[in-house]
Amino acid sequence: MKLQHYLGGLEGLGPVSTETRVFVDVWETRIFGIHTAMMALSPQLPLPETPSTFNTIWTWADLRKGAESLNPFDYFRFRYYEKWLGGISGYFIDNGYITAEELDALTEEYYSEPSKPLPGAGDEAIDQRVVQYLVEGDSPKRDVTVTFEFKVGDTVAIRNVPTVEHTRLPGFLRNKFGTIETVYDGAYTYLCDTGPDGVGAAMPVYCVRFEPSDLWPDNAEKNFSLYADLYAHYVEAPEAAEASKAA
């Protein structure tokens, strides 16, 4: 169990942050830009070839896996873009683009001389592809035939699939029951194969309604509903849940 997957409903946390800024320090904008460029230059996308030397896959799933693999106490210790900076630097080192030694050495240089300029270089085609990615996106929807096991109004049980490195199933919904609110058209892939967790291939997605008093017995606010978009693999018929419990 990874605490990062079980945030919903934790108690004793104190007040929320009401900070409306997107970036709280200027350096954060740079790591956001680097991440977005990596997404756009990732080689599995059907976009024009460029002279960029980036030739390994980078998607949201890779960023999320990095954050979810952190010791949970570090996860809460680091600010949002600090986690990105750590994860993305590690990725470039692990994949042989740069070495830890050269990154450390250059960090020292910029630390003692913050105004030292960046080097100038690069082919315009790289930046054109980045803009093309932002404009066109990367739709996960696939035109394949799938079976819709459930319809609006059906009661469903939420499975408790094995958590490995990454999941799209929030922990607080596992083993609960809900009601189908929407059956989305078509089938949706996920960015990577999550192994025994079960998403990746194109499958239906349902919006499921949950009753807060079932999620948090005697401990939920009144007059609210919680909805979650869930991949079909995470959802099963209540009878199937009963049968696997009895087995």
Next chain:
Amino acid sequence: MIDRFHYRQDREAYSAARVKALEALLIKKGVITDRTVDTVLDFFETRMGPFNGAKIVARAWVDPAFKDRLVADTPKAIAELQLPEGMAGAEGEHMRAVANAPDVHNLIICTLCSCYPWPVLGLPPYWYKDPTFRSRAAREPRAVLTEFGLAVPDAVEIKVWDSSAQIRWFVVPERPAGTDGLSEAELEALVTPEAMMGVAVARAA
């Protein structure tokens, strides 16, 4: 921001140097160019941002039939408007809008990460990414909204939408009272990112 742990004194200066070193190395190694990061940031200043969402909401306020279409088929309705190219682009490939009503208040959350509809709202603010918000909004949304200065009456149902799959969500807030004479452009100015995610409502200036 609440800091619960001990950090190095030069926390921000160190991160600034580190990210600059990373960007410099990536330019040198031919991964990105010296313009790439600025190109991305410029795109979010000018083309993808909450200024698009504000136009969508203002149109929904002046045209109830558009609002119905927006809730029924969000991408199709957005495509009717003269917005910058890319409204179905990165992180907006599949969007769904939900509308507030006198008896319903909607709140968008992402308990697993920070899913956010980039084309219409830009990038997520810190409150949305805050682990405390992500935890508490799932169990006690009314208490959380109070901390944002929004008191939702007990008789109003709160619907909390957790974006766990590939659909990106936003809220169409209600048109504030006392705005009858305003133009669509004037109405746009009343729409904040917070109102379009449900931690605020739109208010007359």
